[in-house]
Amino acid sequence: MEDGDELVNNTNLVCKVCGEQQFTLREGFFYCQECGTKQEQVRAVEVEHEEDFTEVKKLKKQKIKSVKAEKPNLTSWECYNYILRGLVNDLLSFGAKEELKLMTLQLWAAYLRRNEVAFFSRKRVELPKLGVRYLQRDASALYNHALQRRAQKRKRRRTDDSGTSLVSSETASNRAFRKSRRKLDESTYSLHSSMNSTDYSQTSCSSANTSSTGTTGRAIKLQFSARARKQLKKMMPVKHIEKHALDAEGNLKCHSLKPLARSINRTEHALLTMNTRQIYTIIAIALNLIGDDIQLCDLVRFIDEEHVSTKNVLEYFPENIAPHCKQILQEIQFYKYPTKYSDKALREHIEQLSKFINIKTFNQPDLIKLTERYVTELNLPADITTYIERLINLLPPHMRTRVMYVYPAYEARAMAYIIFVLKLLFGLDGHTEKQLSHAARKTNQSLHNLSLKGRGSNANLTPLPSLLVWDDWVEFIEMRKVIVAHYNSNFCRQFKQCQSTAQILEEMEEEQRTRMEQAAHTIEGDAMENNSKIATMHRIFQQFVDELNSTLPTERKDVIKFPPSLTPAHSYFKRILLHCSNAGENATYKIPEFMRIDYMQRTLAPYVHAKELKEFFNQHKWQLDVRRVPCAKERNCVGLFRPSAENKGRVKHDIGNKKADFDISEEQWLATIKEEELIEELEFNTQYAYYEKNYVKKMQVEAMKRQQAVNVAPFDAPNVSIETDLNKNQVCRKSLY
Incomplete structure (x- = not known):
């Protein structure tokens, strides 16, 4: 402890670093006795000595009061740096690779260097x-x-008794005064810059980079990036740009240093x-460069489901x-841009930024692995x-x-492989x-009956898994949706x-919360009016919710939180099944029994090779009839097939809506269903159908x-045989083996 320092014990302060309660008073600030940490927000204030008249004694009093912390002076890049770090930490908590943090830092540094914000000069600061x-x-x-x-508000035009304007003379004098003041400011700035040029060149990195501290009291000449210049x-002209760069108070009204957005190239x-699109x-x-399992579509879905969100940053x-961030975010126009982007928008911006x-x-x-x-x-x-592998x-x-x-x-492309294999298997x-x-x-x-018969006879026959029924699987997927x-x-x-009542209320609450946030960020004049509107809307909405809950008390009880998942x-759906099973009779939504079938336990092998299934039926003295149905014709095109002109007459297209008959019985409805007629002759309409013949010939010649x-020799597609069993329905694809 140096001379002049005073040890203070009777304080209510506790060091945030080591927990020590003894502090040293030095130059009006408190320093921890153990670790030497300075208490920024607490300062001792000296009070004059007071005399006690009963006892001639001097009492020394010290008052400790909290001093408000200085308001941070962050730039827009520093704000987005905090947001980017927070979003990366969220993705790491979802299971992303640890390399994401370092790779994001490298890309962020490259983007700032390209914009000449940071890391753009190694020789000097x-x-x-x-x-x-x-x-x-x-x-x-x-x-x-x-x-x-x-x-400023426009002044009203005043005239004297003779009808001449009095404003013109005042305006001329003010213009002359501002002109002389600008010349004086420029001369003063040049004098100061010449005197301090040597001192500024010798300063260190910490003293030169005053982006957020604002330690210097005078204005500095604006510096623009190469693209901005x-x-x-x-x-x-260039000289006029320099004048605007020296205009610290915005006195020059001849030009604006911010050109209109429509005058700038859209890509630039x-x-x-x-904005948030750069961060995403x-x-x-x-994520792509580190080879993470989270793809672009997963990131977009996380944003849509607000697992990764910039609403509350x-x-x-x-x-x-954080207490000052609302005003800072308003000043950097953070709330001006949307918080959600589509897959197409991000994909196009990835191409632009990667080129940048x-x-x-x-x-x-x-x-x-993706398939x-x-x-x-x-x-x-x-x-x-x-088969896909x-x-x-x-x-x-x-x-x-x-x-x-x-x-x-x-x-x-991964989904295209799945669709192609399903096309091969099921047509x-x-x-x-x-x-x-x-x-x-x-x-x-038949497999179910044989398994029941085998149980009754105690036969040691291993049952075969059930086959995948395409129509049942489609119904399952649609109902799951x-x-x-x-x-x-x-x-x-x-x-x-169709939205449920709970979802409608959720959207109304979200819209109300968004408007309240926007009202909190409005600037002085409109704040009072917006607050009254928000209060009225909140009161009406709360009254509506109370009335709805009184009529439907169980509507909003089934609220399930869905954590982020790569297979949403x-x-x-598994989480919903578990929730409904635990709720029992109290569940508001009953899951149909056919939705509890796990189609992942079904098999597709008999559609390709029916030998094992045929042997299983032979063991029970049953015969499986396997039929092979070839394709209608060999086709070299992939696209949309329509009935040919010859078959259009006998193919019915019922497009109009029909009235629903609620009195019909199930037997009558099944009797009205007819087997769909197989259409053998199909024609393929290509994208060249609407082109002119000469243009198509020209493209073919090129x-x-x-x-x-x-x-390059033309591609000869191998002859792939399709073997279909109508009773068992087996489709063999030799190209898969």
Whole structure:
């Protein structure tokens, strides 16, 4: 302890670092006796000595009062840095790889360096440079430039007795005064800059970079990035740009240093404007570069379900900054941009940002692993993953693009393999899958009867798993979509289902909360009016909720929280089943019994090889009739098939709505159902159907020239036989083996 320091014990202070209660008073501040931590918000105030008249004695009093912490002076980049760190921590808690934090930091640094905000100069320390549409808060925090003054009210025109204007003379004198004042300011600034140039060059990094501290009291000349200067040169000469850069108080009204958004290139405006889309895009690129299981579609879904959200970002800031963040976020125009973006919007912005920071290629995820996850999401049997893996090994994907910096749709390609294999197995032409489903139901019923018979006779025969019935699986998927949408509002919006009362109330509460937040961020004049409107709306809404709860007391009890998952429909439905099982009779929504069938335990193997199933029936002295039905004709096109002109007359298309008959019995309804007629002759309408014949011929000639130039032989598709069992419905694909 140095001379002049005083040890203070009788204080209510506790050190936040080590918990010590003894402090040293030095120059009006308290320092911890143990670790030396300075208490920033507490300061001792000396009070004059007072005399006690009864006892001539001097009493020394000290009052300890809390001093408000200084308001943080953050820039927009520092605010988004806190938000980006918070979103990355959320994804890490969801199971993302630890490498995400480092990769996101590298991409964020590359983006800031490209914008000349940070890491752009190694030789000397420089302040961050402003963009083409910079924020006034950044100019004030970095260069101590005053905020722009509000436009003054227009003065009324006054005239004297002779009718001449009195304002013109006053305006001329004011203009002359401002002109002389600007010259004086420029001369003063040049004098100070010449005197302090040597001192500024010798300062260290901590003293030179005063972006958030505001330690210097004078204004500094504005510095613009190269892109911003290029845009400003289109508006004014270089010398005039320097005058505006020296105008710290905004006295020059001839030009605006912020050009209109419509005058800037759309791509540049999207890249140089800081908003939440930049943050989401950087995270999406980082997830791809580290090879994480979270794909772009998963990130978009997390944003839609608000597992990753920028609605409430105050928790991402430190405790000493969070109380002031609402005003700071308002000044950096954070609430001006949307909090949710579609998959298409983020995918296009990934291409722009990757070109901006020079990321030429992306990592292709493990498509086999991705298809396995999608098969689980679709609740399909595990056999299909074997066929998909063989198909991927036989025909690996080539994610080629005509230009660079394109983010391929890996998720769509993985789903395309699943659809292609299902097409091979079930036909999916509107007729074949129905025949397969009819035969599979009969086969499953026979397997069930044989299993019951085997139990009664105590025979040691291993039962075979049931076959996947296509129509039943489709009904399961459609019904699962309805059930999950009843409990999850995101599924309801995604699949356009009917909203429940709970979801309507949830949306109303969310809209009310959003308006209240916007009212809290409004500027002085409109705050009073908005607060009264919000209070009225809140009172009406609360009255409506009370009346609704009195009539429907059990409507909003079934509230299930869904944690983030990579297989949302599968995981959410399992959670709903568990919730309804625990609720029992009190559950407001009854799950049908056919929805409790686990189709992942079914099999697809007999559709490819019926040998094992045939032997099983032979052991019980049953005979399985296997029929092979070839394709209608060999087709080399993939697309939309329609009935040919010859068959259009005998194919009925009932498009109009019919009235529902609620009095019809089940037997009468089944009697009216007729077997759908098989359409053998189909024609394929290509995208060239509406083109002119000469244009189509020209395209064909150019394609032939390109083939001859590259000397590539035309692709000969192998003859793939389709073997279909109408009773058992077996479809054999030799290309899968």
